[in-house]
Amino acid sequence: MTARVAVFKFASCDGCQLSVLDAEDELLAILGTIDIVEFPEARTLREPGPYDIGFVEGSVTTPHDAARIKEIREQCKVLVTIGACATSGGIQALRNMADVGIYASQVYAHPEYLDTLATSTAIADHVKVDLALYGCPVSKEQLVETITAVVAGRRPDLPSHPVCVECKARGTVCVLVANGTPCLGPVVRAGCGAICPSYARGCYGCFGPCSTPNVASLAGAWDGAGVPRSTLIRALKGFTVGAPEFQEAVRAL
Amino acid sequence: MDRRLLTPEGVRSLLAMLREDGFRIVAPSLVGGTVSLAEISDLDELAVGLALEVAPGRTRVVPSPAMFGSIGGPESLKRWQHPSQRVIWHGERGKNGFTGSAVVEESAGPVAFFGLRACDLAGARVLAKAIRRPLGEQDLVISVRCTSSAPTCFCTTMGTGPDVPEAAADLILTEVLEPKPRFVATAASERGAALLGRAASKPASAADAAAADALVAKVAADMPVAFAPEAARAALGTPSGIGWEDIGARCMACGNCTAVCPTCFCTTVVDRTDPAATVADRIMRWDSCYTPWFSEMHGGSVRSSISARYRQWVSHKMSWWWEQFGTAGCVGCGRCIVWCPVGIDIRKEVEAAIERSTAHV
Structure with a gap:
């Protein structure tokens, strides 16, 4: 059938x-x-x-x-x-x-x-x-x-963990730590295969929040990389701006 | 054992010989804007004269007077000892029904690991015990002893370095820069001796050997002791829910620390089938105790809060690992500090846990 x-x-x-x-x-x-x-x-x-x-x-x-x-x-x-x-x-x-x-x-x-x-x-x-x-x-x-x-009739293999897990699995060097490139990866859901970081670009969050995103902490890392808060707010107001976790984070920032 | 003196060109010639012998070479290389262990296909890919300027959550590549001065790159031997993903079972639907069998890994050839530090080798030993997978018998280890340290290093705290035990390597090199760059080499196995014998070298004088040992001893003496491992074992051995809120606010549960940790070995298993439903694979993958599903049971995740997941990780590393495998699960390499995007320092978290436990007594 x-x-x-x-x-x-x-x-x-x-x-x-x-x-x-x-x-x-x-x-x-x-x-x-x-x-x-x-x-x-x-x-x-x-x-x-x-x-x-x-x-x-x-x-x-x-x-x-x-x-x-x-x-x-x-x-x-x-x-x-x-x-x-x-x-x-x-x-x-x-x-x-x-x-x-x-x-x-x-x-x-x-x-x-x-x-x-x-x-x-x-x-x-x-x-x-x-x-x-x-x-x-x-x-x-x-x-x-x-x-x-x-x-x-089986459970599909769809992770809810952050992009970082995929970066590390494929051996991509962290763009945020190694280059100070602003990256949303630690708070964004995996599943893309970590495409952007593998091209030395930061994740811009098109998969939306991972299961337990800690945006407030990531904001500190972006501060440390010298990125203005307005840039982080813009990044969170991208393709998944409607995700409640990102909306809350934008309000709190 | 006899100690020999190699020129920087002599070290290069060692690697060239290993390539001719059919070894794959894993060595420090400039990868993705950092210096990390990587399989290199050409000796020009060696990161020579580069070091990493390292801080919690930050690395930058800087020039170095030393030929091999980099410490703190993300990759450890785990990448080769315990790959991030492998098929462990394969099944196929044929005319006579469904048949499946365990997948036996095929070796891609022996590897010569070059430039490993004492913590790398300690990490490989600890990991081997946990997953019962040592390095391959045909693999060869050339270690370079640390003559400098990063501010994130704490091998002396964990008792794993910076000196390299002879049993851990085939050849141990120490780079001496003054008055001119040279390497003091110790063959630590028969294979190491045979390799060293093929390179142009001369006997190291007692002064050369002493200069090399003094550099390593100075690294050990200058490295602050972060905490007492026995106190950490005791403090984290009794699960306590008190005092973890702060780390829960800072930790992103992104799993970077467990991925770069040379000893974190946890895996998950997923089944995949092909669209035509004729082939099935069971795949083992790195997992992390920071993912919510790591502790998922009926009804949900046992460790739903990030602070609970951090507590689990650090307690396992520093305390429960002893009961499981007879050593600490941490070798003091500091990778988790360097590659944490928000720079969480395990030394400070352990210190805080010890303080809390003594305050509660």
Whole structure:
């Protein structure tokens, strides 16, 4: 029996759906066990539920979205959120700390036609989520691992520890200690494979907070590297600005 | 044993010979903006004349008058003795059902480790006892004794250095800079003697040998004793929840200390399958007592607070390790201090724990 898989889109850039398409080589191997029946980025034909696995990209930003995610949840046995928008509200959650009316009036000629919520929120704020894949965009490896694990009936290998664990496992030298490069790695969830530090760049947190982030302590290390607090606040107000742990940290800093 | 004198070129020629003999060379190298042990493919990759300026949570590469002056790089022998990830079991689904077997590691060839310090070798011994995996019999160890120390060093506190016991290495070098750079070499094994015999060397005079020993003795004498290990063992042997709030506020539970620690050996095991569901691998990976799932049981993590996780780590290193393996789990290399992004100093935390325990008596 093949698993019926659906991919849904909410407020997002479609980059995570592209990551699904980018996994084509790996997905070819799995196509005997899954049937992708709903995937707006890839096909026009749409099939109704129920679905065995539903992947949800994007955040909830309109009253229509808020109603639609509840319908989707009812249709999916396993609901998997994919990407920073679906897991924490995305970059568009910057509005959560501002007045969306001012944003809309600066972007749109006729903001009165918009029917938008004051906040951009994660899918888990609205319905129960079974598995979450983080990142902007998601990691292709984690995506394939998750589909593989769900089909095989095992627990997917999705860590919640900080990026530092991945840096050290692969033998990447700490950019913060060795070069004073500001890095969010100690407070950010692993899963990307520590890509940015491996290119001598600091982590900018697209996977969002790790399981027990201590941002207040990291702020001291950034101070020590001579980085202004405003830079740290900007870094925390990135793609996962909607994550409660980062919002709290920004308020406290 | 006989002590010989090598020129800096003579030391290079030793490494060149080892390469010709088919050894992989692991030696101090400039990697990622620091000097660290790394496998080098060319002798030009050796970090020569570079040292690390080291402080808690900070390193910078600086020029050094010594050929091999760097101390405190992130990598220890653990990287080679206990790799961060390896497949320990492999299974395949075939026509006749599912078959699986343990994966026997294939050696990538003998390794010559060059430039190891006394703490590196102590770390390898402690780790070998914990995971029952010594270095390979064909591997060769060339140690360079410390003639300087970093402010994060505390090997004299833990009784592991800076002198190198002859049983720990095949060849022991001591770099003497004045009046001109040279190395006093002691062959500590038959293989070390054979290797040294092939290099151009001359007998070291008594004065040369004394100069080398004096440099190492000075490092030992100048290094402050951080705490009494017996007092640490006693203080941390009785779990107490009092006084750990402060470290819980500073520690990020990022796991960097356990990763760079030459003796931290904890692992986790995960199962992976391929998308076609025909192949399964069981993978063993480094884990850290700082991850919440390390102590996850039914109902959640036993050590949900960061302070509880720090207490677990330092208590194991300094106290419970004795009951488990007969030594301390810490060799005083100071890597956990250097590579902690917020510069938490285990010496100060242990000292504070000792003070608390005496205050409560």
